Amino acid sequence: MNAPATHSAELKLPVLETRKLKNNFGAEIFGVDLATASEDELAAVVAAFHLNGAILLRGQTMDPDALVRFVSQFGQPEKHTLTEYTIPTHPFVYRLSNRIRDGKPIGIHNDGVGWHTDYSYKQEPVMCTMLYAVEVPPEGADTLVADMVAAYDSLPEERRRELDPLQVHHSYQHFMETRDFNRRKLTPEQLADSPDVMHPLIRTHPANGRKALWPSSGTVKGIPGLSTEEALALVDELVAYGTQEQFVYRHKWQVGDVLMWDNRCTMHTGTLFDDQKYIREMHRLWVKGDRPY
Ligand SMILES: [Fe+2]
Known part of the structure; x- marks a missing residue:
């Protein structure tokens, strides 16, 4: 006799084979080909993402269309600020690369070094x-992801109470004019946009x-109630605290990896990485978010 249909049966997603990336954080997902996966499989991947804070799928083959289709499962794709580094036909796909084509860099080089969100x-x-990952060097160019929930949970209760009400002043202008790489003055349009x-x-x-x-870090200009020096020192201290080895997953890239x-x-x-010796090409996509609280 057939079992009666239930709501929970309708909502049941396929069970994915996974393992943790680090302690209780992140999940590597096995056995899913993102370019050909069923709707249910993709929904299970999205659910795993929301549960684990990060996901890794290796051995994928994704053209820009497939990347946009996949990332759209998570929400609305977000455009990028520096539009000169996106794929001309795909404004949601941003290239990180030291590759030069026809005398011009196809992507931004050494972006994203320094702890940030x-x-x-x-x-x-x-x-x-x-x-x-489209092309990766055999060494270097790792991506490190820190579990900031574990970092927060590990703080003494009194310290958490002190930090809870603080607000942070973030400035794109400050970041672009003071960062280590690709420093630049913003155009009036870029300033108005951010x-x-x-x-x-x-x-x-x-x-x-x-x-x-x-x-x-990087974009922080101050914290109301603290002097600039105190604010930057506090941010430095908390970034150093939250990025200790026990909270960090270090990803060593292989071609075909998808990390989110x-x-x-x-x-x-x-x-x-040694950019005189090796070429690196990564495609980055973003999904729109909400106002933090
Ligand atoms: Fe980044």
């Missing part, structure tokens, strides 16, 4: 970041209510 200087920072914003230092995840330490992390509860950074 993407678009922290926007009113609504991107919810997630996806990187797809006015300064205030975000909480401790961010609540809208899907699960968990709190994360969310200092970012949830910017609402992580920070990330990249490491350098």
Whole structure:
């Protein structure tokens, strides 16, 4: 006799084979080909992402159309600030690369070095970041992702109470004029597009209510109630605290890797590589996010 249909049966997603990336954080997903996956499989991948803070799928073959289709499962794709580095036919696909084609760089080189969360200087920072590896050097160019929920949870209760009410002043202009690589003055249009914003230092995840330490760095200009020196020292201290080895997953890239992390509860950074010896090409996509609280 057939079992009666139930709502829970209708909502049941395929069970994915996974393993944790680091302690209780992140998941590597096995046995899913993203370019040909069924709707149910993709829904299960999205669910795994929201549960784990980061996901990794290796051995993928994704052209720009497939990348946009996949990232759209997570929400509305977000455009990029420096449009000269996007694929001309695909404005949502941004290239990180040291490759030169017809005398021009096809992507931005050495972007994303220094602990941060993407678009922290926007009113609504991107919810997630996806990187797809097209060409990778045999050494260097690692991506490190820090579990800022674990970092927050590990703080003494009194310290958490002190930090809970603090707001952080983020500025894209400040970031672009002071960073280590690709420093530049913004055009009036770029300035108008990214006015300064205030975000909480401790961010609540809208899907699960968990709190994360969310200092970012680079874009921080100050903290109301503290002097600039105190504010920057506090951010430096918290970034150093939250990026200790026990909270960090270090990803060593292989061609075909898809790595995605949830910017609402992580920070990330990249490491350098020998760019005279090797070519690197990564495709990055973003998904729109909400106002942090
Ligand atoms: Fe980044």
